[in-house]
Amino acid sequence: MAKKSQATWGGRFTAGPADLMLQFSESVSFDRRLAPFDVAGSKAHSAMLARAGLITAKERDAIHAGLDAILAEIEAGKFHWDTKLEDVHMNIEAALTKSVPAAAKLHTARSRNDQVATDMRLFFKHACAVLREKILGAQRALLAVAVVNRDVLIPGYTHLQRAQPVYLAHHLFAWLEMLERDRSRLGDVATHANWCPLGVGAIAGTTLPIDREFTAKALGFVDAKGRPQVTQNSMDTVADRDLFIEFAAACATFGVHLSRMAEDLILWTSAEFRFVDLPDEFCTGSSLMPQKKNSDSCELLRGKSARLQGNLHTLLTLVKGLPLTYNRDLQEDKPPVFDSFDQAALCADVLAGTVAGLTVRRDRCAAAVSDPTLLATDLADYLVMKGVPFREAHHAVGAVVRLAETNAVALDQLPTEEVHKVHPAIGPDWTEVFDLSRALAKRTGTGMPGPKQLARQFNRWKRLLK
Ligand code: ARG
Secondary structure, eight states: OOOOOOSTTGGGOSSOOOHHHHHHHOOHHHHGGGHHHHHHHHHHHHHHHHHTTSSOHHHHHHHHHHHHHHHHHHHTTOOOOOGGGOSHHHHHHHHHHHHOGGGGGTTTTOOHHHHHHHHHHHHHHHHHHHHHHHHHHHHHHHHHHHHHTTTOEEEEEETTEEEEEEEHHHHHHHHHHHHHHHHHHHHHHHHHHOSBOTTSTTTTOOSSOOOHHHHHHHTTOBOTTSOBOBOSOHHHHHHOOHHHHHHHHHHHHHHHHHHHHHHHHHHHHSTTTOOEEOOGGGOBOOSSOTTOOBOHHHHHHHHHHHHHHHHHHHHHHHHTTOOSSOOGGGGGGHHHHHHHHHHHHHHHHHHHHHHHTOEEOHHHHHHHHTOGGGGHHHHHHHHHHTTOOHHHHHHHHHHHHHHHHHHTOOGGGSOHHHHHHHOTTOOGGGGGGGOHHHHHHTOOSTTSOSHHHHHHHHHHHHHHTO
Protein backbone atom coordinates (compact mmCIF):
# COMPACT_ATOMS: atom_id res chain seq x y z
CA MET A 1 0.00 0.00 0.00
CA ALA A 2 1.23 3.44 -0.89
CA LYS A 3 2.03 5.71 2.05
CA LYS A 4 0.42 9.12 2.32
CA SER A 5 2.84 11.80 1.24
CA GLN A 6 4.47 13.74 4.09
CA ALA A 7 6.56 15.90 1.80
CA THR A 8 6.31 19.68 1.88
CA TRP A 9 4.79 19.49 -1.57
CA GLY A 10 2.47 16.62 -0.56
CA GLY A 11 -0.88 18.48 -0.68
CA ARG A 12 -1.99 17.25 -4.08
CA PHE A 13 -0.70 13.72 -3.60
CA THR A 14 -2.54 10.74 -2.22
CA ALA A 15 0.55 8.51 -2.17
CA GLY A 16 4.07 9.27 -1.07
CA PRO A 17 7.13 8.39 -3.13
CA ALA A 18 8.33 4.80 -3.25
CA ASP A 19 11.47 4.05 -1.24
CA LEU A 20 13.29 3.45 -4.49
CA MET A 21 12.17 6.83 -5.78
CA LEU A 22 13.34 8.53 -2.57
CA GLN A 23 16.70 6.85 -2.85
CA PHE A 24 16.87 7.84 -6.51
CA SER A 25 15.81 11.45 -6.13
CA GLU A 26 17.41 12.57 -2.89
CA SER A 27 20.23 15.05 -3.14
CA VAL A 28 20.81 15.75 0.53
CA SER A 29 23.68 13.26 0.55
CA PHE A 30 25.67 15.71 -1.55
CA ASP A 31 23.94 19.10 -1.35
CA ARG A 32 24.09 19.26 2.46
CA ARG A 33 27.38 21.07 2.06
CA LEU A 34 25.34 24.03 0.81
CA ALA A 35 23.89 24.47 4.32
CA PRO A 36 25.84 27.65 5.25
CA PHE A 37 24.75 29.29 1.99
CA ASP A 38 21.18 28.05 2.34
CA VAL A 39 20.96 29.49 5.85
CA ALA A 40 22.41 32.81 4.69
CA GLY A 41 19.86 32.91 1.86
CA SER A 42 16.98 32.14 4.20
CA LYS A 43 18.08 34.81 6.65
CA ALA A 44 18.26 37.43 3.93
CA HIS A 45 14.94 36.29 2.49
CA SER A 46 13.14 36.45 5.84
CA ALA A 47 14.67 39.87 6.55
CA MET A 48 13.23 41.01 3.24
CA LEU A 49 9.82 39.46 4.03
CA ALA A 50 9.74 41.41 7.30
CA ARG A 51 10.63 44.64 5.54
CA ALA A 52 7.88 44.02 3.00
CA GLY A 53 5.39 43.47 5.82
CA LEU A 54 4.81 39.82 4.90
CA ILE A 55 6.07 38.61 8.29
CA THR A 56 6.55 40.49 11.56
CA ALA A 57 9.89 41.56 12.98
CA LYS A 58 9.34 39.07 15.79
CA GLU A 59 8.78 36.25 13.32
CA ARG A 60 11.92 37.25 11.45
CA ASP A 61 13.98 37.23 14.64
CA ALA A 62 12.64 33.82 15.62
CA ILE A 63 13.48 32.47 12.16
CA HIS A 64 17.00 33.94 12.35
CA ALA A 65 17.66 32.50 15.78
CA GLY A 66 16.31 29.12 14.70
CA LEU A 67 18.46 29.09 11.56
CA ASP A 68 21.57 30.02 13.54
CA ALA A 69 20.89 27.17 15.95
CA ILE A 70 20.42 24.71 13.09
CA LEU A 71 23.63 25.79 11.40
CA ALA A 72 25.51 25.40 14.67
CA GLU A 73 24.06 21.90 14.99
CA ILE A 74 25.09 21.09 11.41
CA GLU A 75 28.60 22.39 11.97
CA ALA A 76 28.89 20.34 15.13
CA GLY A 77 27.87 17.25 13.14
CA LYS A 78 24.79 16.78 15.29
CA PHE A 79 22.10 17.54 12.74
CA HIS A 80 19.96 14.64 11.59
CA TRP A 81 19.80 14.64 7.79
CA ASP A 82 16.77 12.84 6.44
CA THR A 83 16.80 11.59 2.84
CA LYS A 84 12.99 11.50 2.90
CA LEU A 85 13.17 15.28 2.89
CA GLU A 86 15.04 15.14 -0.42
CA ASP A 87 17.47 18.00 -0.21
CA VAL A 88 19.32 20.46 2.00
CA HIS A 89 16.60 23.09 1.58
CA MET A 90 13.75 20.94 2.86
CA ASN A 91 15.82 19.40 5.62
CA ILE A 92 16.64 22.79 7.06
CA GLU A 93 13.12 24.14 6.61
CA ALA A 94 11.57 21.07 8.23
CA ALA A 95 13.93 21.25 11.21
CA LEU A 96 13.22 24.95 11.60
CA THR A 97 9.47 24.41 11.49
CA LYS A 98 9.72 22.04 14.43
CA SER A 99 11.07 24.74 16.74
CA VAL A 100 9.81 27.95 15.13
CA PRO A 101 6.12 28.12 14.09
CA ALA A 102 6.81 31.19 11.95
CA ALA A 103 9.04 29.01 9.76
CA ALA A 104 5.86 28.01 7.94
CA LYS A 105 6.03 31.50 6.40
CA LEU A 106 9.68 31.31 5.35
CA HIS A 107 8.99 29.89 1.90
CA THR A 108 6.67 32.81 1.06
CA ALA A 109 7.53 34.16 -2.41
CA ARG A 110 10.31 31.63 -2.83
CA SER A 111 10.82 28.40 -4.72
CA ARG A 112 13.54 25.85 -4.39
CA ASN A 113 14.42 26.82 -7.95
CA ASP A 114 15.56 30.34 -7.04
CA GLN A 115 16.76 29.07 -3.67
CA VAL A 116 19.18 26.53 -5.12
CA ALA A 117 20.34 29.02 -7.75
CA THR A 118 21.14 31.45 -4.93
CA ASP A 119 22.91 28.84 -2.81
CA MET A 120 25.07 27.88 -5.76
CA ARG A 121 25.99 31.46 -6.64
CA LEU A 122 27.09 31.97 -3.05
CA PHE A 123 28.99 28.69 -3.27
CA PHE A 124 30.76 29.77 -6.47
CA LYS A 125 31.88 33.06 -4.95
CA HIS A 126 33.31 31.14 -2.00
CA ALA A 127 34.86 28.37 -4.10
CA CYS A 128 36.57 30.81 -6.46
CA ALA A 129 38.07 32.72 -3.52
CA VAL A 130 39.35 29.49 -1.94
CA LEU A 131 40.89 28.20 -5.18
CA ARG A 132 42.47 31.55 -5.99
CA GLU A 133 44.17 31.53 -2.59
CA LYS A 134 45.36 27.94 -2.94
CA ILE A 135 46.74 28.54 -6.43
CA LEU A 136 48.51 31.60 -5.03
CA GLY A 137 50.13 29.27 -2.48
CA ALA A 138 51.43 27.04 -5.28
CA GLN A 139 52.71 30.08 -7.16
CA ARG A 140 54.60 31.27 -4.09
CA ALA A 141 56.23 27.85 -3.74
CA LEU A 142 57.33 28.01 -7.39
CA LEU A 143 58.69 31.52 -6.97
CA ALA A 144 60.75 30.33 -3.99
CA VAL A 145 62.34 27.62 -6.16
CA ALA A 146 63.11 30.23 -8.82
CA VAL A 147 64.72 32.52 -6.23
CA VAL A 148 67.16 29.94 -4.85
CA ASN A 149 68.03 28.67 -8.34
CA ARG A 150 68.16 32.06 -9.96
CA ASP A 151 71.39 31.45 -11.89
CA VAL A 152 70.60 27.91 -13.12
CA LEU A 153 70.38 27.44 -16.88
CA ILE A 154 68.66 24.53 -18.61
CA PRO A 155 67.89 23.68 -22.21
CA GLY A 156 64.45 24.82 -23.30
CA TYR A 157 62.65 22.18 -25.39
CA THR A 158 60.43 22.19 -28.44
CA HIS A 159 59.15 18.85 -29.76
CA LEU A 160 60.88 17.51 -26.64
CA GLN A 161 64.18 18.14 -28.41
CA ARG A 162 66.76 20.50 -26.96
CA ALA A 163 66.07 23.91 -28.49
CA GLN A 164 67.66 26.95 -26.83
CA PRO A 165 69.09 27.75 -23.41
CA VAL A 166 66.86 29.39 -20.83
CA TYR A 167 67.09 30.13 -17.15
CA LEU A 168 65.25 27.51 -15.11
CA ALA A 169 63.49 30.48 -13.51
CA HIS A 170 62.19 31.47 -16.95
CA HIS A 171 60.62 28.02 -17.31
CA LEU A 172 59.12 28.30 -13.81
CA PHE A 173 57.80 31.75 -14.65
CA ALA A 174 56.00 30.24 -17.65
CA TRP A 175 54.17 28.07 -15.12
CA LEU A 176 53.42 31.15 -13.01
CA GLU A 177 51.82 32.78 -16.05
CA MET A 178 49.59 29.74 -16.57
CA LEU A 179 48.54 29.74 -12.94
CA GLU A 180 47.99 33.48 -12.96
CA ARG A 181 45.54 33.05 -15.85
CA ASP A 182 43.78 30.36 -13.82
CA ARG A 183 43.45 32.78 -10.94
CA SER A 184 42.15 35.47 -13.23
CA ARG A 185 39.63 33.09 -14.83
CA LEU A 186 38.33 32.12 -11.39
CA GLY A 187 38.06 35.81 -10.58
CA ASP A 188 35.89 36.23 -13.67
CA VAL A 189 33.68 33.33 -12.61
CA ALA A 190 33.20 34.99 -9.21
CA THR A 191 32.27 38.24 -10.96
CA HIS A 192 29.71 36.43 -13.10
CA ALA A 193 28.31 34.73 -10.01
CA ASN A 194 27.66 38.07 -8.37
CA TRP A 195 23.97 38.41 -9.40
CA CYS A 196 21.17 37.52 -7.01
CA PRO A 197 18.53 35.04 -8.24
CA LEU A 198 16.34 35.17 -5.16
CA GLY A 199 12.80 36.43 -5.73
CA VAL A 200 12.23 35.08 -9.23
CA GLY A 201 10.28 32.22 -7.67
CA ALA A 202 9.79 28.98 -9.54
CA ILE A 203 9.71 30.60 -12.99
CA ALA A 204 7.49 33.70 -13.09
CA GLY A 205 8.15 35.66 -9.89
CA THR A 206 5.40 36.33 -7.38
CA THR A 207 2.32 38.48 -6.90
CA LEU A 208 3.56 39.41 -3.42
CA PRO A 209 5.23 42.80 -2.86
CA ILE A 210 8.85 41.65 -2.38
CA ASP A 211 12.05 43.67 -2.69
CA ARG A 212 14.67 41.71 -4.64
CA GLU A 213 17.25 44.48 -4.36
CA PHE A 214 17.07 44.36 -0.57
CA THR A 215 17.78 40.61 -0.56
CA ALA A 216 20.62 41.03 -3.04
CA LYS A 217 22.27 43.66 -0.84
CA ALA A 218 21.83 41.56 2.28
CA LEU A 219 23.65 38.66 0.59
CA GLY A 220 26.48 40.78 -0.81
CA PHE A 221 25.40 40.59 -4.45
CA VAL A 222 26.55 44.17 -5.05
CA ASP A 223 28.77 45.99 -7.52
CA ALA A 224 31.91 47.95 -6.65
CA LYS A 225 29.77 50.91 -5.57
CA GLY A 226 27.62 48.74 -3.32
CA ARG A 227 24.61 48.77 -5.67
CA PRO A 228 22.54 45.56 -5.66
CA GLN A 229 22.82 43.26 -8.65
CA VAL A 230 19.79 41.08 -9.36
CA THR A 231 19.27 38.72 -12.28
CA GLN A 232 17.11 40.22 -15.02
CA ASN A 233 14.90 37.43 -16.34
CA SER A 234 13.00 35.06 -14.08
CA MET A 235 12.98 32.20 -16.57
CA ASP A 236 16.67 32.44 -17.40
CA THR A 237 17.49 32.69 -13.70
CA VAL A 238 16.11 29.26 -12.82
CA ALA A 239 17.25 27.59 -16.05
CA ASP A 240 20.75 29.06 -16.33
CA ARG A 241 23.68 26.80 -15.47
CA ASP A 242 26.40 28.75 -17.29
CA LEU A 243 28.29 29.37 -14.08
CA PHE A 244 28.55 25.67 -13.41
CA ILE A 245 30.08 25.20 -16.83
CA GLU A 246 32.36 28.21 -16.46
CA PHE A 247 33.57 27.08 -13.07
CA ALA A 248 34.18 23.54 -14.28
CA ALA A 249 35.94 24.92 -17.36
CA ALA A 250 38.20 27.08 -15.20
CA CYS A 251 39.01 24.00 -13.10
CA ALA A 252 39.55 21.86 -16.20
CA THR A 253 41.92 24.45 -17.66
CA PHE A 254 43.77 24.58 -14.36
CA GLY A 255 43.91 20.78 -14.57
CA VAL A 256 45.42 20.92 -18.04
CA HIS A 257 48.07 23.30 -16.70
CA LEU A 258 48.74 21.01 -13.77
CA SER A 259 49.15 18.08 -16.12
CA ARG A 260 51.72 19.94 -18.20
CA MET A 261 53.74 21.06 -15.19
CA ALA A 262 53.51 17.55 -13.77
CA GLU A 263 54.71 16.06 -17.04
CA ASP A 264 57.74 18.39 -17.12
CA LEU A 265 58.56 17.43 -13.54
CA ILE A 266 58.17 13.72 -14.27
CA LEU A 267 60.57 14.04 -17.19
CA TRP A 268 62.98 16.13 -15.17
CA THR A 269 63.15 13.52 -12.41
CA SER A 270 63.84 10.63 -14.78
CA ALA A 271 67.41 9.28 -14.92
CA GLU A 272 67.60 10.56 -18.48
CA PHE A 273 67.23 14.18 -17.31
CA ARG A 274 67.75 14.24 -13.52
CA PHE A 275 67.38 18.02 -13.44
CA VAL A 276 65.45 17.84 -10.18
CA ASP A 277 64.72 15.59 -7.22
CA LEU A 278 61.25 15.50 -5.73
CA PRO A 279 60.72 15.33 -1.97
CA ASP A 280 60.27 11.83 -0.54
CA GLU A 281 57.07 13.07 1.13
CA PHE A 282 55.38 13.33 -2.25
CA CYS A 283 56.77 10.20 -3.88
CA THR A 284 56.10 6.53 -3.37
CA GLY A 285 58.10 3.36 -3.88
CA SER A 286 57.51 0.12 -5.70
CA SER A 287 56.23 -2.96 -3.89
CA LEU A 288 58.57 -5.05 -6.00
CA MET A 289 61.58 -2.98 -7.12
CA PRO A 290 63.47 -1.71 -4.09
CA GLN A 291 65.32 1.03 -5.96
CA LYS A 292 62.24 2.82 -7.27
CA LYS A 293 61.20 6.30 -6.26
CA ASN A 294 58.17 7.25 -8.30
CA SER A 295 56.88 10.78 -8.78
CA ASP A 296 53.34 9.81 -7.87
CA SER A 297 52.15 13.24 -6.81
CA CYS A 298 52.94 14.52 -10.31
CA GLU A 299 51.40 11.51 -11.99
CA LEU A 300 48.24 12.01 -9.98
CA LEU A 301 48.16 15.70 -10.81
CA ARG A 302 48.35 14.66 -14.46
CA GLY A 303 45.67 12.03 -13.89
CA LYS A 304 43.30 14.29 -11.97
CA SER A 305 43.17 16.59 -14.95
CA ALA A 306 41.17 13.89 -16.77
CA ARG A 307 38.62 13.95 -13.99
CA LEU A 308 38.35 17.73 -14.10
CA GLN A 309 37.72 17.58 -17.83
CA GLY A 310 35.15 14.83 -17.33
CA ASN A 311 33.20 17.00 -14.91
CA LEU A 312 33.06 19.80 -17.46
CA HIS A 313 31.83 17.36 -20.07
CA THR A 314 29.12 16.04 -17.73
CA LEU A 315 27.79 19.55 -17.19
CA LEU A 316 27.79 20.48 -20.87
CA THR A 317 25.91 17.31 -21.70
CA LEU A 318 23.47 17.79 -18.81
CA VAL A 319 22.31 21.17 -20.07
CA LYS A 320 22.41 20.51 -23.80
CA GLY A 321 18.92 20.41 -25.32
CA LEU A 322 17.20 20.91 -21.96
CA PRO A 323 13.96 22.86 -22.39
CA LEU A 324 13.51 26.04 -20.37
CA THR A 325 13.25 26.33 -17.48
CA TYR A 326 14.03 24.19 -14.43
CA ASN A 327 14.04 20.43 -14.93
CA ARG A 328 14.96 17.93 -12.28
CA ASP A 329 17.89 16.85 -14.44
CA LEU A 330 19.56 19.95 -13.08
CA GLN A 331 19.94 18.38 -9.67
CA GLU A 332 22.77 16.40 -11.28
CA ASP A 333 24.65 19.68 -11.72
CA LYS A 334 26.11 19.63 -8.22
CA PRO A 335 28.26 16.46 -7.90
CA PRO A 336 30.56 17.39 -10.80
CA VAL A 337 30.93 20.96 -9.54
CA PHE A 338 31.72 19.87 -5.99
CA ASP A 339 34.14 17.27 -7.28
CA SER A 340 35.93 19.81 -9.46
CA PHE A 341 36.22 22.16 -6.50
CA ASP A 342 37.48 19.51 -4.09
CA GLN A 343 39.95 18.02 -6.53
CA ALA A 344 41.25 21.34 -7.83
CA ALA A 345 41.76 22.52 -4.25
CA LEU A 346 43.62 19.35 -3.37
CA CYS A 347 45.73 19.55 -6.53
CA ALA A 348 46.79 23.13 -5.79
CA ASP A 349 47.93 22.09 -2.30
CA VAL A 350 49.75 19.02 -3.62
CA LEU A 351 51.52 21.06 -6.28
CA ALA A 352 52.60 23.54 -3.61
CA GLY A 353 53.84 20.73 -1.35
CA THR A 354 55.69 18.93 -4.12
CA VAL A 355 57.35 22.08 -5.38
CA ALA A 356 58.28 23.29 -1.90
CA GLY A 357 60.47 20.22 -1.38
CA LEU A 358 62.00 20.18 -4.83
CA THR A 359 65.78 20.27 -5.17
CA VAL A 360 67.58 21.23 -8.35
CA ARG A 361 70.57 19.23 -9.56
CA ARG A 362 72.76 22.05 -10.69
CA ASP A 363 75.47 19.74 -12.11
CA ARG A 364 72.98 17.95 -14.35
CA CYS A 365 71.42 21.18 -15.56
CA ALA A 366 74.84 22.67 -16.30
CA ALA A 367 75.88 19.55 -18.25
CA ALA A 368 72.72 19.57 -20.35
CA VAL A 369 72.87 23.26 -21.14
CA SER A 370 76.54 23.11 -22.16
CA ASP A 371 75.47 21.45 -25.41
CA PRO A 372 76.72 24.03 -28.00
CA THR A 373 74.06 23.12 -30.57
CA LEU A 374 71.61 24.99 -28.33
CA LEU A 375 73.25 28.14 -29.70
CA ALA A 376 73.07 27.23 -33.39
CA THR A 377 70.37 29.86 -33.86
CA ASP A 378 72.69 32.44 -32.30
CA LEU A 379 75.28 31.53 -34.94
CA ALA A 380 72.68 32.25 -37.62
CA ASP A 381 72.00 35.59 -35.91
CA TYR A 382 75.78 36.24 -35.97
CA LEU A 383 75.69 35.85 -39.75
CA VAL A 384 72.63 38.08 -40.01
CA MET A 385 74.57 40.80 -38.17
CA LYS A 386 77.23 40.42 -40.88
CA GLY A 387 74.61 41.14 -43.54
CA VAL A 388 73.74 37.56 -44.53
CA PRO A 389 70.00 37.01 -45.24
CA PHE A 390 68.46 34.85 -42.50
CA ARG A 391 67.39 32.02 -44.80
CA GLU A 392 70.94 31.75 -46.17
CA ALA A 393 72.40 31.96 -42.65
CA HIS A 394 70.02 29.24 -41.42
CA HIS A 395 71.11 26.98 -44.26
CA ALA A 396 74.81 27.62 -43.66
CA VAL A 397 74.55 26.89 -39.94
CA GLY A 398 72.64 23.71 -40.74
CA ALA A 399 75.61 22.64 -42.84
CA VAL A 400 78.01 23.49 -39.98
CA VAL A 401 75.93 21.37 -37.58
CA ARG A 402 76.02 18.50 -40.07
CA LEU A 403 79.77 18.86 -40.41
CA ALA A 404 80.19 18.61 -36.62
CA GLU A 405 77.98 15.56 -36.56
CA THR A 406 79.87 13.82 -39.36
CA ASN A 407 83.23 14.59 -37.74
CA ALA A 408 81.84 13.60 -34.33
CA VAL A 409 83.06 16.81 -32.67
CA ALA A 410 81.22 19.36 -30.61
CA LEU A 411 79.86 22.19 -32.73
CA ASP A 412 82.10 24.79 -31.12
CA GLN A 413 85.21 22.58 -31.54
CA LEU A 414 85.21 22.64 -35.33
CA PRO A 415 88.33 24.29 -36.80
CA THR A 416 87.57 27.84 -37.92
CA GLU A 417 89.05 27.19 -41.45
CA GLU A 418 86.55 24.34 -41.97
CA VAL A 419 83.64 26.47 -40.82
CA HIS A 420 84.81 29.38 -42.90
CA LYS A 421 84.65 27.13 -45.93
CA VAL A 422 80.95 26.52 -45.26
CA HIS A 423 80.24 30.25 -45.28
CA PRO A 424 82.84 32.99 -45.92
CA ALA A 425 81.11 35.38 -43.48
CA ILE A 426 82.05 33.12 -40.58
CA GLY A 427 85.20 34.71 -39.16
CA PRO A 428 87.65 33.88 -36.35
CA ASP A 429 85.31 35.48 -33.76
CA TRP A 430 82.59 32.89 -34.44
CA THR A 431 83.16 30.89 -31.23
CA GLU A 432 82.17 33.89 -29.09
CA VAL A 433 78.64 32.90 -29.99
CA PHE A 434 78.98 29.87 -27.70
CA ASP A 435 79.55 31.90 -24.58
CA LEU A 436 76.31 31.12 -22.71
CA SER A 437 76.17 34.19 -20.52
CA ARG A 438 76.87 36.43 -23.48
CA ALA A 439 74.13 34.65 -25.44
CA LEU A 440 71.61 35.14 -22.65
CA ALA A 441 72.61 38.75 -22.08
CA LYS A 442 71.78 39.51 -25.70
CA ARG A 443 68.16 38.54 -25.12
CA THR A 444 66.95 41.87 -23.89
CA GLY A 445 63.40 42.19 -25.24
CA THR A 446 60.28 41.92 -23.10
CA GLY A 447 59.37 38.32 -22.36
CA MET A 448 62.82 36.99 -23.29
CA PRO A 449 64.98 34.92 -20.95
CA GLY A 450 67.91 37.38 -20.68
CA PRO A 451 69.15 38.34 -17.21
CA LYS A 452 67.78 41.89 -17.41
CA GLN A 453 64.30 40.68 -18.26
CA LEU A 454 64.58 37.94 -15.70
CA ALA A 455 65.33 40.52 -13.01
CA ARG A 456 62.25 42.43 -14.07
CA GLN A 457 60.14 39.28 -13.89
CA PHE A 458 61.47 38.48 -10.44
CA ASN A 459 60.34 41.90 -9.29
CA ARG A 460 56.98 41.54 -11.02
CA TRP A 461 56.22 38.15 -9.50
CA LYS A 462 57.40 39.20 -6.05
CA ARG A 463 54.94 42.10 -6.29
CA LEU A 464 52.07 40.02 -7.73
CA LEU A 465 52.43 37.14 -5.27
CA LYS A 466 52.98 39.25 -2.15
N1 ARG B 1 17.36 19.61 -5.05
C1 ARG B 1 16.87 20.38 -6.16
C2 ARG B 1 18.07 20.65 -7.11
O1 ARG B 1 19.15 20.62 -6.67
C3 ARG B 1 16.33 21.68 -5.70
C4 ARG B 1 15.37 22.27 -6.66
C5 ARG B 1 14.16 21.43 -6.73
N2 ARG B 1 13.16 22.04 -7.52
C6 ARG B 1 12.09 21.36 -7.93
N3 ARG B 1 11.24 22.00 -8.67
N4 ARG B 1 11.91 20.10 -7.64
O2 ARG B 1 17.87 20.88 -8.27
